[in-house]
Amino acid sequence: MKDIDKRINDTLDILIENEAMLVDELKTMLKSFKNEKAVMGYAFGKLCFWHYEAFVDCLNDDIYKVAAAIELLILSYDIIDDLQDKDADYIWSETPELSLNVALAMLIMSSRAIHDTSFEHKQLAILLLEEYAFRSINGQQLDVLNICRDEPSYLQMIDRKSGSLTAMSCLIGEALAKGKVSEEIEEYGKYIGIIQQIKNDIQSLKTWGPKNDLLNKKYSLPIIYLLAQKNSISKSVINYYNGDIVTLMDKNVIRDELTNGGAIRYAITIKNLHKLKALNILENVAINKVGKEYLIKLMK
Known part of the structure; x- marks a missing residue:
């Protein structure tokens, strides 16, 4: 490799x-x-x-x-x-x-x-x-x-x-x-990219700094899940996204909500669903063992 x-x-x-x-x-x-x-x-x-x-x-x-x-x-x-x-x-x-x-x-x-x-x-x-x-x-x-x-x-x-x-x-x-392409390879090829992006989205929220999607008011799967919750934390984040300059967010409280409130688990679940779809298709593609191991590694 x-x-x-x-x-x-x-x-x-x-x-x-x-x-x-x-x-x-x-x-x-x-x-x-x-x-x-x-x-x-x-x-x-x-x-x-x-x-x-x-x-x-x-x-x-x-x-x-x-x-x-x-x-x-x-x-x-x-x-x-x-x-x-x-x-x-x-x-x-x-x-x-x-x-x-x-x-x-x-x-x-x-x-x-x-x-x-x-x-x-x-x-x-x-x-x-x-x-x-x-x-x-x-x-x-x-x-x-x-x-x-x-x-x-x-x-x-x-x-x-x-x-x-x-x-x-x-x-x-x-x-x-x-000299031609197949729908199967296109499909799991896309899934690999989706999986990698979701992994990046999750990683972004682990550091409270300039790359944090939440602080930058970006939307990702964990944040979409968090904003959909009807609790005080989601309301404070919504206010922050809407430009309420007096909104104060406790990073430890937000991190706890993301981790224990289901947002991260939700994103991981969506990632794993795409992984299962990709693996099912990959089983029937004639790529050698080393190549398949590489593809599977990208899906972890």
Whole structure:
């Protein structure tokens, strides 16, 4: 598994270094952003790899180039998302106006990199990249607008925002191998993204700081559950969301309510329902043991 990460990382270095259209300033920034991303690993590129490897008899090494292209797209989205959220934890947040140019460059590079491969079905892969990238942008727009305030609309939003990108990564691998894609892989590919987003939502509430969704008046599954409760705590949170500047919230009381009042358990239950659906579909897909173990790990 580490070898795949290394191959993707090395291929990213080559793609960046060989991109003649990038001026030196952009190239230097892109390299530094890539190095920060490398610490987290290349989950989306590996999704592509395993879904390509499952349906071919002999590997074409260009699959690492496609996996790297996908990671360029994902990194561009991560940068834009962090800048929109005013997240200051990453190097690209230091100069947001310049970082946006790097993100735009990566969007173009991702498509060009796939086009430059030797795969017979590379045009289908590019179409999938574009289609699911648009779907994710639509979901991101809804997320930034912060208007998904009930379970159905929120799940639909993260299906688009996060599920589209994981489904895309799986389907591009399958498309390169087979020249077509399957509904089954698309479906559990989306579930993986939804699961990851719900996990992030839960994690956000564990730290009472600038990334806390509740303090930022964002909506997520645990918060939607909390706001639906008819008690003094939910009322104080509603007042806070409505802009009542005199509302005081005790973080220990809120944390206790989230944990013991059912909000976190509710979110975990929704996550596990998607996990069960994904596992049921995965049973009938011909991915090897190591690949399946990786997919199952993403669903925990």
